[in-house]
Amino acid sequence: MEMTKWLDEQGNLIGDVAVPSDDVLKTMYAEMKRGRMIDTKMFKMQRQGRMALVAPVSGQEAIQVASALVLNKEDWIAPSYRDSVATMLHGMPLENIIRYFKGYSDGGGAPEGVNVLPVQIIIAAQMLHATGVAFASKIKGEQARTVTFFGDGATSQGDFHEALNFAAVYKLPVIFVCQNNQYAISTPVSKQMNTETIVERAKAYNMAYEYVDGNDILACYDVMKRAYDKAQDGPVFVEAVTYRLGPHTTSDDPKKYREQTEEQQWQQKDPLVRMRAFLEARGLWDAAFERAIEDRASEEIEEAVAKIEETPPPTLADMLEKVYETPPTLIQEQIDGLRGNE
Amino acid sequence: MSEKTIVQAINEALFHAMEHEDVVLLGEDVATNGGVFRVTDGLKEKFGPMRVIDTPLAESGIIGTAVGMSVNGLRPIAEIQFFGFIYEAMDQMVSQATRMRYRSNGRFHSPIVVRSPYGAGVNTPELHADSIEAIFSHSPGMKIVMPSSPYDAKGLLLAAIEDPDPVLFLEPMSIYRSVREEVPDEAYTVPIGEAKIVQEGTDATIVTWGPPVVWLQQVVEDYAKQGVSIELIDLRTVAPLDIHTIVASVEKTERLCIVHEAVKTNGIGAEIAALVSERAIFSLVGPIKRVTGFDSPYPAGTIERDWMPNPSRVKIAIDELLTYE
Numbered sequence A: 001m002e003m004t005k006w007l008d009e010q011g012n013l014i015g016d017v018a019v020p021s022d023d024v025l026k027t028m029y030a031e032m033k034r035g036r037m038i039d040t041k042m043f044k045m046q047r048q049g050r051m052a053l054v055a056p057v058s059g060q061e062a063i064q065v066a067s068a069l070v071l072n073k074e075d076w077i078a079p080s081y082r083d084s085v086a087t088m089l090h091g092m093p094l095e096n097i098i099r100y101f102k103g104y105s106d107g108g109g110a111p112e113g114v115n116v117l118p119v120q121i122i123i124a125a126q127m128l129h130a131t132g133v134a135f136a137s138k139i140k141g142e143q144a145r146t147v148t149f150f151g152d153g154a155t156s157q158g159d160f161h162e163a164l165n166f167a168a169v170y171k172l173p174v175i176f177v178c179q180n181n182q183y184a185i186s187t188p189v190s191k192q193m194n195t196e197t198i199v200e201r202a203k204a205y206n207m208a209y210e211y212v213d214g215n216d217i218l219a220c221y222d223v224m225k226r227a228y229d230k231a232q233d234g235p236v237f238v239e240a241v242t243y244r245l246g247p248h249t250t251s252d253d254p255k256k257y258r259e260q261t262e263e264q265q266w267q268q269k270d271p272l273v274r275m276r277a278f279l280e281a282r283g284l285w286d287a288a289f290e291r292a293i294e295d296r297a298s299e300e301i302e303e304a305v306a307k308i309e310e311t312p313p314p315t316l317a318d319m320l321e322k323v324y325e326t327p328p329t330l331i332q333e334q335i336d337g338l339r340g341n342e
Numbered sequence B: 001m002s003e004k005t006i007v008q009a010i011n012e013a014l015f016h017a018m019e020h021e022d023v024v025l026l027g028e029d030v031a032t033n034g035g036v037f038r039v040t041d042g043l044k045e046k047f048g049p050m051r052v053i054d055t056p057l058a059e060s061g062i063i064g065t066a067v068g069m070s071v072n073g074l075r076p077i078a079e080i081q082f083f084g085f086i087y088e089a090m091d092q093m094v095s096q097a098t099r100m101r102y103r104s105n106g107r108f109h110s111p112i113v114v115r116s117p118y119g120a121g122v123n124t125p126e127l128h129a130d131s132i133e134a135i136f137s138h139s140p141g142m143k144i145v146m147p148s149s150p151y152d153a154k155g156l157l158l159a160a161i162e163d164p165d166p167v168l169f170l171e172p173m174s175i176y177r178s179v180r181e182e183v184p185d186e187a188y189t190v191p192i193g194e195a196k197i198v199q200e201g202t203d204a205t206i207v208t209w210g211p212p213v214v215w216l217q218q219v220v221e222d223y224a225k226q227g228v229s230i231e232l233i234d235l236r237t238v239a240p241l242d243i244h245t246i247v248a249s250v251e252k253t254e255r256l257c258i259v260h261e262a263v264k265t266n267g268i269g270a271e272i273a274a275l276v277s278e279r280a281i282f283s284l285v286g287p288i289k290r291v292t293g294f295d296s297p298y299p300a301g302t303i304e305r306d307w308m309p310n311p312s313r314v315k316i317a318i319d320e321l322l323t324y325e
């Protein structure tokens, strides 16, 4: 299978391709850098006991930023737990993301007008929601696309296959973005499937597909733009080959299952480093640009954290009110008991 | 107004509901075939294949897709061909549909209706006849409606489709076509969460739902002839439970017998017994009786009759209750 690649590991352009405008190029880098900083900060906060559990994105920013950049406001994202760079860029407030990983029960609520489903914990379950959201768009005659993110491990789940099949049979406007980061916790791709690539499953469902270097943001952007257009006529499957540079979550220790030499090899392919080299060679990157991004992100994080620390998490009684639209008698009694107005 | 069966009443409700553009129907064989019980007959012809959808054969796919549709503004009615097949969709039912509201902090919700024929007595192959409503009642966020008459079936289904929360709507297969009654031709709703007192009485209360409501009326009549007055309550909705109606009845009759077609242990009957103990134990003159299925997998056809609750087992329980003063 031929992999779409625009940049080599040194950030040199491969082949004769139409590069996006300077502004888009700079935005790509800035958003990846912002994502990396937020990720790093949340990881540190977890170590300080200020977060519950975090699933780091580091290493996978390119495909997530590229995906979000091709979307319009009315489009939908059905994410897993490792997609906050994409969801944030699509309008999910940073505050929500931090609240979610702090273990606050209100973190999953996107603001009105931001079409991002809450974080999905059950592997591949969100893929069917994406299929359904896209089905609704099609039935209503709307142009919106739905993008769903999932990992290599997710491809073994029944919901993965059911989602692909439903979408293919009904030609739904959904883009399935598989971030093949080589592992499902400790399990390597080779134990997950007996195929060379993941993308070849798309062929079995007779849907359009793209196979891309997931650490090359120019290639990812190109592929996602094409996928977006094609999705008008039916589903598109994208396999983005990437690597999670950090642990599975803040409770995982990758030393148990992968060699440090392997990690080092992938650090060489870091999507940020590669893009920065590309920009620098074109005169689009300098230290001041870098600092400006860093300052903006730090400020943004500080503001969000300050706001969160002022707003307490919902209480148990608040949560009970969110189980049904109107609490039935027996739940209302429990709420009244908690609120002390029995 | 005319006499209708449960199948006809549900079919009519679906025709009414689909007049609203946001209502869609999906499931296995529901469109061209009109469903294996013909409950969805004629709907595809009227509303077209984009609103009455034959899906691939995959229950998790059906429910998960319905959840996604509902998040994006539709009101999907999903059919699970036989209730025992819903195990395939367990996660989408109990950890997805039920949690969308809480998980998204109220931004989204999942107003799906999942229709499915259930229950015993039709000589079906394995896993076609199970009554597993209790499993779903253990997942807050879901409502479970189990009508026993054509009138209630139509009104409750229309209420379920309007309801802002996910509703599991269970259709009693064994009485799909055997019970008839006058049902208005126009649309109307019957409120979810309200039990119905089928027969008022003073000496003992029977709480039940689904097909036993039909045959228990004869049992109640037999007692009436002996001068014993039994109150018969049809729960109609098993989640949320209408505990007030049950408690008010027990406070009057002082004796409670629960009848259900499901396995005994950890059934809805157990929850009713616990709630009545919490709220009205001092009104009772004797133990709470349960007449139910047995604690085995739902049996093959030749054992079905022994397994199911029946009038003579109910009479043994009631006769015992009547000995307490």
Ligand SMILES: Cc1ncc(C[n+]2csc(CCOP(=O)(O)OP(=O)(O)O)c2C)c(N)n1
Binding pocket: A082, A121, A122, A123, A150, A151, A152, A153, A154, A155, A181, A183, A184, A185, A248
């Ligand atoms: C249904 C289900 N089974 C198991 C788990 C536990 N679990 C959480 S993440 C994970 C690995 C997922 O791997 P992959 O799909 O490759 O995504 P990644 O974490 O690499 O982004 C597992 C096994 C789960 N959350 N849900």
Ligand SMILES: [Mg+2]
Binding pocket: A151, A152, A153, A179, A180, A181, A182, A183, A184, A185
């Ligand atoms: Mg993975």
